[in-house]
Amino acid sequence: MKLFRVEPKPRWADQADGAFTWKLPSFKCPTCNLLQSEWFGYPNLSLQGKVEEGLYQARLVTKYDYLQLARTVESLFPDCPPLYPGTGFGPFRGTVGHGEKRDCLWVSPQKLLLKETAYDQLAESGLRIGTGPAVMEDFKTYQARPEYRRVVDLKVICCMAVQTIEFAEFRNCSECGVRVLKRPERLFLKKKAIPEDLPLFMVRETASIIANEEFAKAVKSLKVKNTAFEPVDLV
Numbered sequence: 001m002k003l004f005r006v007e008p009k010p011r012w013a014d015q016a017d018g019a020f021t022w023k024l025p026s027f028k029c030p031t032c033n034l035l036q037s038e039w040f041g042y043p044n045l046s047l048q049g050k051v052e053e054g055l056y057q058a059r060l061v062t063k064y065d066y067l068q069l070a071r072t073v074e075s076l077f078p079d080c081p082p083l084y085p086g087t088g089f090g091p092f093r094g095t096v097g098h099g100e101k102r103d104c105l106w107v108s109p110q111k112l113l114l115k116e117t118a119y120d121q122l123a124e125s126g127l128r129i130g131t132g133p134a135v136m137e138d139f140k141t142y143q144a145r146p147e148y149r150r151v152v153d154l155k156v157i158c159c160m161a162v163q164t165i166e167f168a169e170f171r172n173c174s175e176c177g178v179r180v181l182k183r184p185e186r187l188f189l190k191k192k193a194i195p196e197d198l199p200l201f202m203v204r205e206t207a208s209i210i211a212n213e214e215f216a217k218a219v220k221s222l223k224v225k226n227t228a229f230e231p232v233d234l235v
């Protein structure tokens with residue numbers, strides 16, 4: 001099995017703007033004061049009309065308040081994936097550049113939009129990529145850009161191997177555990193924790209998107225220039 005960390009190229013360049021419609025608030029760890037906030041989200045879970053929507057925005061609350069708000073979402077969606085502070089809920093909304101036509105479009109290293117034609121080509125090559133709704137507008141004309149209506153929906157998996165720490169800036173706290181503070185130079189993943197059949201998934205500890213070999217091959221065949229694939233180490 002070969003896996004790749006997949007990222008925008010260049011890494012620092014946002015290629016479109018956007019955010020999830022709702023977010024679980026973030027909090028600072030009461031012990032180490034480090035901000036607990038994730039950048040990923042679940043585009044297929046909508047909170048519309050189900051919660052007090054003003055409370056589910058990007059903001060800072062106490063850990064207690066965060067837990068209360070997370071419990072409300074859990075009671076609405078008993079089978080929902082893990083609800084981390086900062087987790088977004090769909091649809092994803094944003095703007096794309098006026099002349100934009102690239103197949104893969106990055107909003108951050110955690111949010112990837114796929115153009116409809118590219119998604120169809122990837123599906124034809126046999127890849128089953130989970131996506132959720134995105135509502136994108138043209139940056140200049142505010143017209144809808146329906147060719148960008150999918151954001152990749154990633155399963156979040158705790159699978160970072162401890163060897164990564166050697167290549168990362170991190171902090172260890174008795175309350176919130178080991179926290180990787182910056183993108184590690186090298187990424188090691190636990191082989192046993194990795195699902196075999198997913199073209200893409202998210203590493204919870206480092207918020208990295210990981211692609212399998214089939215996805216990497218299929219995307220490279222589209223000749224995309226704005227996406228980098230870097231092999232990761234499996235241990």
Ligand SMILES: [Zn+2]
Nearest residue numbers: 029032173176
């Ligand atoms: Zn802490």
